[in-house]
Structure formats: structure tokens, C-alpha cells
Amino acid sequence: MTTARRDTYTPETLLSVAVRVFNERGYDGTSMEHLSKAAGISKSSIYHHVAGKEELLRRAVTRALDGLFGILEEEHARVGRAAERLEYVVRRMVEVLLAELPYVTLLLRVRGNTATERWALERRREFDHRVAELLKAAAAEGDVRGDVEVRLATRLVFGMINSIVEWYRPDGRGSSAREVRDAVVRLVFGGLRKEA
Amino acid sequence: MTTARRDTYTPETLLSVAVRVFNERGYDGTSMEHLSKAAGISKSSIYHHVAGKEELLRRAVTRALDGLFGILEEEHARVGRAAERLEYVVRRMVEVLLAELPYVTLLLRVRGNTATERWALERRREFDHRVAELLKAAAAEGDVRGDVEVRLATRLVFGMINSIVEWYRPDGRGSSAREVRDAVVRLVFGGLRKEA
Known part of the structure; x- marks a missing residue:
């Protein structure tokens, strides 16, 4: 068949x-x-x-959003120093993005023309805000650099992570999901410069 | 009038x-x-x-590409240790992106349906490749971490930089061009972690 x-x-x-x-x-x-x-x-x-295509959109972005918000409920995202929780959340964000690639891709491309799209954008902003709060807490605890404004840093880190949907292909020919995840965590926290 | x-x-x-x-x-x-x-x-x-809209597209993406390739001809991109040249190129990429925001935005959204779009995509790949070569040289000189594969690192760094077109507004209310540029350079090379 x-x-x-x-x-x-x-x-x-x-x-x-x-x-x-x-x-x-x-x-x-x-x-x-x-x-x-x-x-x-x-x-x-x-x-x-x-009922129609908007219901399909709502179900699809709900799946992506449930995956992302679910991370924040996990123990390592809730307990411990903020910098460690942030690192855990970044690692898991990449994992969820790769595991739910088409759903997260759709979520990231939502424009805001319908009520469902506007709701999805609102939820995305809420998630971004939760991560920004974690970054702010890590800066307050002195574990994260203080010379980059929190909102700007959050946007740039999300920019790096979200860009993965533009080129990652799960066909096994390029980088593996694990390589991508580890690369993001290393670059986001340590940067390109060789650690002394 | x-x-x-x-x-x-x-x-x-x-x-x-x-x-x-x-x-x-x-x-x-x-x-x-x-x-x-x-x-x-x-x-x-x-x-x-x-002659038509494709000529307008060609002129527009040429302006963006000339700005980007022009960076590689500048002295600081040609002389010195690879890691320093790379840092210079990243800083200038953000500057060119912000100075030529609508043109670079258009370049980054090109899809490949016409000959002009395919040519633009080819030139973009060429530029990415030149930056990847610089990163490879910096790794060979021991100034850049060796535990993230060069192509993957290049993609993630470009992902961070290119994402700026999605949210930057030159209306003076958000971060300034200078703040964005400095934030990118700090995060790309040093990461979020507080330097010891």
C-alpha cells in the first residue's frame, strides 16, 4: 500500500x-x-x-509551544543557580527545536494575520520573556557578563538558536542533533575564543 | 510638496x-x-x-553584497592574526547590516526562484565561505576553540548576526547600532559566561 x-x-x-x-x-x-x-x-x-486550516495551525503551534514551555517545568530548569538553569534551558531548547523541527519552524514563521497567529506570537514573547528573566537572574548572581543588556543578549541568543531551522536537515548527512546542541551551548556560554 | x-x-x-x-x-x-x-x-x-522588477532586485542585492564583500578588502580584514581579522569582519558585518538594513534584509530573504535570486544565493554562500576560511585559519593558529566544527560555528554565528534584521528598528527607541554591534562581538567571541 x-x-x-x-x-x-x-x-x-x-x-x-x-x-x-x-x-x-x-x-x-x-x-x-x-x-x-x-x-x-x-x-x-x-x-x-x-474545523479548518486555522485549527490545524493552532494544533501545530500548540505542539511546538508545549514542547518549549515544558522545558521550564523540568527540574533542572527550576532548581539551582540561574546560570546553570539557563544553560540547561538553552540545551533543551535546541533539543526540542530539533525533535519538533517542522512544528517549531512553523511557530517561528507565524506572521500575525489571524487570531491564532497573534496568540502564538504572544506565547512566543512570553517564552522569550521567561528566558530573559533567567538571564537577568544569572547576571544578578554574577555568573553572566554584565556588559551586554539582557534583552539584547536574549534576542541574539534566540537568533542563533532559531536560525537552526533554516539549515538543519535531519537526513544524517550534516551535523547530528547532538553536535548542533553541543555547539550552541559552547558558543552561547563560552564564545569562539579559546578558553585560557 | x-x-x-x-x-x-x-x-x-x-x-x-x-x-x-x-x-x-x-x-x-x-x-x-x-x-x-x-x-x-x-x-x-x-x-x-x-527593465523590470528583477533589475531592481539585482541592484538592491548588489548594494548589500558590495557592502559585505567590501569588508574583506579592508586592511584590518587582510592583515594580522586570523582571529583579529575575524573579529574585525564580524564587527563590520554588523555595521554594514545596520547601515544597509533594508538591502541586507532583502538579500537574506531571497529564495532562489529567478536567475537573479540564484546568483544572489551563490554570492552569499561565497561570502559565508570566506568567513568560514578565516575561522578555520584562526583555529589553526590556536586562537579559536577547536571543539566546534568550523562550518557549524560559521552557520551559528551568521544565524545570530542575520537575526538582527528581524527585530532591529532604527527609530532610536531600542538598542543603538553601536550597542548591537558591541553585543554581537562580545557574545560571538566571549559568550555569555563572565570572563574570569
């Missing part, structure tokens, strides 16, 4: 097809027609599962 | 309008009609200046 049969579709598989199409065409540029063609099922079959 | 008169248009002002519209709507999503409306001149007046 090479093509999915209508009755083998689950909300889960439909979601993964939708996320792929959203990432390829942009959410705005995707119609129910595109989703129907990509999934190989009729539009009415899609409507059997979801 | 609040609207530009037809005969006050120069290729330069037309280019700056076109770049703004390309960045707002995406290059693919911009028609000559959009450009004509935004510039407040007729399509035939635009054709008086340029």
Missing part, C-alpha cells in the same frame, strides 16, 4: 501533512485545496477532522 | 521604494503594479528607469 487510504487518516497524520504544506507555501498561501491534494483526501474528509 | 513628482525620481529613490515593497510583500508577491502604486509613478515611468 503506497498511498494512504482515507480511513487510515488520523488527526495526527493530517497535522503532519498540514505542517509540511504550511512550511512550504506559507500559512497565508495555503488553501484547503492544497491540503486536500497533499493529504490525498477530499476536503470534506478534512472537515471531518478539523 | 508632499508627493514626489515624476521628474524628481532617480534610479536611487525608485530602488529604495522597491526594496521597501519587496521586504513587505516578498519579492514573489510584488508586481510592477504594486511598485507603481508605492512609488506614485506610472509603470511606464518605471520602465523608463529599469
Whole structure:
């Protein structure tokens, strides 16, 4: 069986097809027609599962956001010196980004044209803010340099991490997920300069 | 006089309008009609200046690329230890990105659907490669950490720098160009950790 049969579709598989199409065409540029063609099922079959493309978007970005916010609930993100918690969170952010690559990619490309997109942007800002607070605490504890303003540092670190979605391909030919994660942690905390 | 008169248009002002519209709507999503409306001149007046929108794209990305490649010709990028040249190049990259913000933004958003876009992507790769070579030389001279693979480090550093176009606003309310530049240089070379 090479093509999915209508009755083998689950909300889960439909979601993964939708996320792929959203990432390829942009959410705005995707119609129910595109989703129907990509999934190989009729539009009415899609409507059997979801109310429309905005529901698919909401489910997809929820998955990415749950992954990211989940990190902050983990023990190592809650207990210990702020700098160590921050390092843990950065490491886990890269892991979640790579494990949920299409979902996080979609989240990062959200523009804000619909209520769901604006909600997703708001949640992203909230997450950024939580990480910025951790960085501020680490600076207050004297473990992080004080000569780069916290909001600016947060933006630049997120810029480095989020850029991974632009080039990482999980086909095993480039860097592995582990190499990427370790490289980010080393660069974010230690920088390029050789440690004395 | 609040609207530009037809005969006050120069290729330069037309280019700056076109770049703004390309960045707002995406290059693919911009028609000559959009450009004509935004510039407040007729399509035939635009054709008086340029052969079409692809020529405007080529001129715009050429401006960004000339700025970036120009850095590599500067004395401090050519003479001295590789790590110092690299630090100079990173600092100047941020300066050029901020000075030519709309042009570099457009360059970074090029997709590769037309010959001009593919040429721009090729030139970008060439620039990335030149910076990667500098990083490799700095590692060989023992001034840069050896535990992050050169290509991966280059990608992550470019990711941090290029992300600036997503949030920097030259309206004087957020961080200044100088603060951004210094923050990038500090984080790229020293990382977040407080130097001992």
C-alpha cells in the first residue's frame, strides 16, 4: 500500500501533512485545496477532522509551544543557580527545536494575520520573556557578563538558536542533533575564543 | 510638496521604494503594479528607469553584497592574526547590516526562484565561505576553540548576526547600532559566561 487510504487518516497524520504544506507555501498561501491534494483526501474528509486550516495551525503551534514551555517545568530548569538553569534551558531548547523541527519552524514563521497567529506570537514573547528573566537572574548572581543588556543578549541568543531551522536537515548527512546542541551551548556560554 | 513628482525620481529613490515593497510583500508577491502604486509613478515611468522588477532586485542585492564583500578588502580584514581579522569582519558585518538594513534584509530573504535570486544565493554562500576560511585559519593558529566544527560555528554565528534584521528598528527607541554591534562581538567571541 503506497498511498494512504482515507480511513487510515488520523488527526495526527493530517497535522503532519498540514505542517509540511504550511512550511512550504506559507500559512497565508495555503488553501484547503492544497491540503486536500497533499493529504490525498477530499476536503470534506478534512472537515471531518478539523474545523479548518486555522485549527490545524493552532494544533501545530500548540505542539511546538508545549514542547518549549515544558522545558521550564523540568527540574533542572527550576532548581539551582540561574546560570546553570539557563544553560540547561538553552540545551533543551535546541533539543526540542530539533525533535519538533517542522512544528517549531512553523511557530517561528507565524506572521500575525489571524487570531491564532497573534496568540502564538504572544506565547512566543512570553517564552522569550521567561528566558530573559533567567538571564537577568544569572547576571544578578554574577555568573553572566554584565556588559551586554539582557534583552539584547536574549534576542541574539534566540537568533542563533532559531536560525537552526533554516539549515538543519535531519537526513544524517550534516551535523547530528547532538553536535548542533553541543555547539550552541559552547558558543552561547563560552564564545569562539579559546578558553585560557 | 508632499508627493514626489515624476521628474524628481532617480534610479536611487525608485530602488529604495522597491526594496521597501519587496521586504513587505516578498519579492514573489510584488508586481510592477504594486511598485507603481508605492512609488506614485506610472509603470511606464518605471520602465523608463529599469527593465523590470528583477533589475531592481539585482541592484538592491548588489548594494548589500558590495557592502559585505567590501569588508574583506579592508586592511584590518587582510592583515594580522586570523582571529583579529575575524573579529574585525564580524564587527563590520554588523555595521554594514545596520547601515544597509533594508538591502541586507532583502538579500537574506531571497529564495532562489529567478536567475537573479540564484546568483544572489551563490554570492552569499561565497561570502559565508570566506568567513568560514578565516575561522578555520584562526583555529589553526590556536586562537579559536577547536571543539566546534568550523562550518557549524560559521552557520551559528551568521544565524545570530542575520537575526538582527528581524527585530532591529532604527527609530532610536531600542538598542543603538553601536550597542548591537558591541553585543554581537562580545557574545560571538566571549559568550555569555563572565570572563574570569
